[in-house]
Amino acid sequence: MNYELVIGLETHVELSTESKIFCSCGGHSAAKEPNDCVCPACSGMPGMLPVMNKHVVELAVTAGLMLNCDINRYTTFDKKNYYYPDLPCAYQITQLNHPICTNGCVTLKTSAGTRDIRIKQIHMEEDAGKLVHGGKYSYVDFNRTSVPLIEIVTQPDFRSAEEVVTYLNKLKSMFRSGGISECEEGAMRCDVNISVRPEGSEEFGVRTEIKNMSSFEAIEKAIRYEAQRHIDALEFETEELVQETRRFDDASGKTFAMRNKETEADYRYFPDANLMPIIIDDEWLEEIKANKPAAVDEKAENYRLAGISDKEIDMLISNHKISKLLDDIVAMGVNAKDGASWILTDCAGILRKDGKTLNDLVITAEKLYAVIKMVDNGDINRNAGKKILIAVVEQDVDPVAFCKEQGLDKKFDVSAIEAVIDKAIAENPQSVADYKSGKVKAIQALFGACMKELKGAGDPAVIKTLLEEKLK
Amino acid sequence: MNYYKTKIGNGNIAVDDTILVKDAEAAAGSKMLTGFKPLFSAEAVTRLENKGYQIAGKTNVGEFGLDLLGEFSYGAEADGVLKGAAAEAVANGEVKAALAVDMNGSARRAAAVSGVDFLKPTYGTVSRYGVISCAASGEQIGVYAKNANGIKDIMDVIAGHDEKDGTSLRNESYDYSFTAVSGKKVAIIKELSEKADAETKARINAFADSLRASGVTVEEISFDVFDTANTAWQILMTAETCNNISRYDGVKFGHRAKEYKNIDELYVNSRTEGFNFLTKAVIMYGSDVLSKNRYEACYDKSLKVRRVLAEKFEELIKQYDAILTPASSKTAYEAYNIHEAFGKVFNESAFTALANLIGIPALVCSGVQLMGKHFSEGLLLGLADAVERKGE
Structure with a gap:
């Protein structure tokens, strides 16, 4: 018999806020020590x-x-009660009765075609702390306590592990580009609800939940393992399926039972009287809408129309900081394709030399724009522009002042170039003679001498033209 | 009587042990919090200190304010005739005024038996920042003083918006000037008077006569909501308390059992040793009403009762300016066994629970209680003042 996989997902995403959800402590990414x-x-x-x-x-x-x-x-908070040493109040503040968002939908493109996944709800909650086990004792680290999370709960609409991973990747790039979350390792955690049923059946099978996985690879493996376990149980009666919570063990690639329905805790949810209901009025909603970054699909389409390559679009979409930098310089008047090349090729190249990535890039849109503008206006050539960019990226210098100081703009002056050419001709009589006797290639030596003198700053085309004229 | 759990200085204000004063041990009357020293003071304490008041000390309270008057305070259990420590400190002139948390009526009962005034203000007017919280939705810091003027002086300082408390109302300040009472209408509640003994009834009548002499109309009416309000509040109060004190688990601070083999035993043994019998009864009751099978019939229903009774009270208060009731069933209590505490407190809270449930102000004065609509403190204090000045 053929079986159909039915999966629903609960995804916890850590939000990129400067402080925790209910106090002014910095997020745990700011922490150095426990x-x-x-x-x-x-x-x-x-x-x-x-x-x-x-x-x-x-x-x-x-x-x-x-x-x-x-x-x-109208949205409210509830308390969820359970004891654990990493939960300092013995309850977690979350949303049960009036979550902030409901009834969403996200469209996926997979090998099976286009599919809509319905979002049941998104709610806000606080994270718990962390236990560190060592020797005789266990230690509690509260840095992560009360770090804000959103939990995105889907309907049981996924039919394959591939769809799940496509969805998670889509969430990741959306949230990164939207400045909602960095989605770093561990900042996105999933609970997977899974069941199988004979193809064509309308009824759901027995459901199990695999808790707390953060690597997409593990999620995919866990789904494949768990689906096969369910199918084997139905097909060959290898075991009786029960509704239960399981965990995935990465090393063995298997899932193991944690607790079943009977032993599951009653969390005794109830409204949190310390937090008044939040009312989102039209004015506030409009303000949030106005600040909302363009949807990922729309943004990618705009980049594509500007002639940016697919590979570059992926890099931009997955990095909110970088795409914002590009959007900012484009708004100042830089050509989008050109700007993307300055950031993704030149800046990235400079950083790579020091073993860094674009995530480490510190440059204001104004400074980057100043460099590009000097090149676009023809004040300097692209080589000189790159030199200035290195100084800006590495030492945060003022690009215009640096250009003047280094005399990079003067190198474009025809009379200055002519003086350099005269000098090269005077110092290399042999090459001049060779050229004049028909060895055209000999001009390369003279050209090289000029470039050396100009420290690579002159426009090669201009130098070449002037040199040929002088040698006539 | 030993007033203080922790003596601080020669101040003129006492603070009950559920309200934090920076660096002064605060245990809320419980063994569970033994040795806990807070890193900050309650907002109400800070406001008083900023105005030059000095804190004399932390007065004994019953464990988490759950008992009748403070009789089951860890290390200071009462015998003989019961009195509240903060109320007595004010009655005997030890301090000018005292702050206490009104959560399930103990502060109002203590004021009634000690013959001092106590105001539980409108919910949200005094910041709960720095209160060892039990029942967040109805607890409020109140003031003991010898008379209405003494209460006004303190309320003028401590009331007002505090951004550190999400339930604090937005008003920057409040006006506690006494309202003129002549021509006002006050209702005596038949159902509550019937619950009280002869001496308490006599106090109600004397108070009513005194009001009449000041030009107030007083008449007895039937308004049968108090038992329903009490049941609803006991459900909400025990559930919220059970939840809020679950953080006292022996892991971070306070009492930790010496014997335990694993984390579950650490929790169970520490809490078994740390809480008294009444607190345990409240935890059991509170857990039960929040459990999956009972939530709708108990907790959720109580929230609905809260809304309905708030509307009913609003209707009543269109015809009367205030209501006059006993604050307790009798004028004095004797020491008793803690195993009887849950039932005794439940019965006595019939007089006090409505004010906690719907957040209205309640003022105890001359051994009786006045209640009015939200923000009617000026009128309640005016009525009390009229009677107090007659008595002088």
């Missing part, structure tokens, strides 16, 4: 009250808009 970013509020001390971080609401709404959700104008 318990660096901790205050009485996020360590659960008595007397402290949660105060909502407005930016979290805005990012959650932005994510909802990107996933075509309804934005709920």
Whole structure:
């Protein structure tokens, strides 16, 4: 018999906010040592009250808009009760009854064609801390406690592991380009709900949930393993399937039972009286919409129309900082394709020499624009532009002042170039004689001498023309 | 009587042990929080200190304010006739005023038996920042003083918006000037008077006569919502308390059991040793009403009751300016066994729970209680002042 796979996903994404969700501590990415970013509020001390971080609401709404959700104008928080040492209050603040976004949809393109995945809801919640086990003791690190998360819950609409991975990659590039999350290792975690049923059947099979996976590769492997386990159980009666929570073991590539429905905790959810309902009025929603970056598809299409290559588009879409830099210089008047080349080829090349990547790029749109403008205006040649760019990227110099200081702009002056050519002719009589006797290639030696003198800053075409004229 | 859990200085204000004062041990009357020293002061304390008031010390409270008057305070358990420490400190002139958290009526009962005034203001007017929180949706810092003027002085300082408390109302300040009382209408609630003993009823009548002498119309009416309000509040209060004190687990601070083999035993043994019997009863009750099978019938229903009763009270208060009730069933309590505490407190809270449930102000004065609509403190204090000045 043929079986159909039915999968629903719960994806936790850590938001890129400057502070935690209910206090002013920096996010855990700011932490250097364990318990660096901790205050009485996020360590659960008595007397402290949660105060909502407005930016979290805005990012959650932005994510909802990107996933075509309804934005709920009235949204509330609930408490989820359970004991664990990394949860300082013994409850997690999350949203159960009135989540911020509902009823979304995202379209996937896979080898099976175009498919729509329905988003059930997006809700906001706080992350838990971390336990570190060592020797006789276990240690608690609260840096991650109360870091803001959104959880995106889909309907059971996936039919293959490939669709799941395509969806996750799409979320990742959307959230990166939208400035919602960096989606770094561990900042995106998935729970996978999975069941199988005979093809054509309308009823769902017994469902299991595989908890807390962060690598896409592991997710794909886990789905394949778990699907086969379900099919074997139905086909060959190898075991009886029960509704349960399982974990995936990367080393063995297998899933193992954690707890079943009977032993599952009752989390005793109830409304959090410390946080007033959040009302999102028209004005605020319009403000968030106005600040929302262009949808990934739309943005990629614009880059494509500007003549940027697919490979470059991928690099831009997956890096919000870089695509914003490009968008900014384009807004100042730089040609998009040209600008992309300056950033993705030249800047990246400079950084690569030091073992860095574009993520390490520190340059303002104004400085990059100043460099490109000097080249575009013909004040300097592209080589000189690159030299200035190196100085800007490495030492953050002022490009115009640096250009003057190094005399790079003067090298374009015809009279200055003529003086250099005269000097080269005077110093290389043999080459001049060879050229005049018909060895055309001998001009290369003279050209090289000129370039050396100009430190590579002159326009090669201009030098060549002037040199040929002088040798006539 | 030993007023203080922690003595701080020679100040004129006492603060109950559920309100934080920086660096002063704060245990909320519980063994569970033994040795806990807060890193910051409650907003209300800071505002008083900024105005030159000094804190004398932290007065004993019953564990998490759950008992009748403070009789089950760890290390200071009461015998004989029961009194509240903060109320007595004010009654005996030890301090000018005291702050206390009104969560399930203990502060109002203590004021009634000690013969001092206590105001539980409108929910959201005084910041809860720095309160060892139990029932967030209805608890509020209130003030003990000898008379209405003493309460006004303190309220003028501590009331107002605080951005550190998400439930703090946006008003920058409030006006606690006494409203003129002549021509006002006050209702005595038949159902609550019937629950009280003869001496308490006599207090109600004397208070009513005194009001009448000031030109206030007083009449008895039936308004049968208090038992329903009490049941709803006990459900919400126990659930929220159970949740809020679950952070006291022996892991981070406070009491930790000496004997444990694993994390579950650390939790269970620390909490078994750290909480008293009444707190454990509240935890059991609160867990039960939040459980999956009972949530809708208990917790969710109580939230609906809260809305309905708020509307009913609003209707009533269109006809009357305030209501006059007992704050307790009797004028004095004797020490008793903690195993009886849950039931005793439940019964007595019938007088106090409505104010916590729907957030209205309640003022205890001359051993009786006045309640009015939200932000009617000026009128309640005016009524109390009229009676107090007659008595002088």
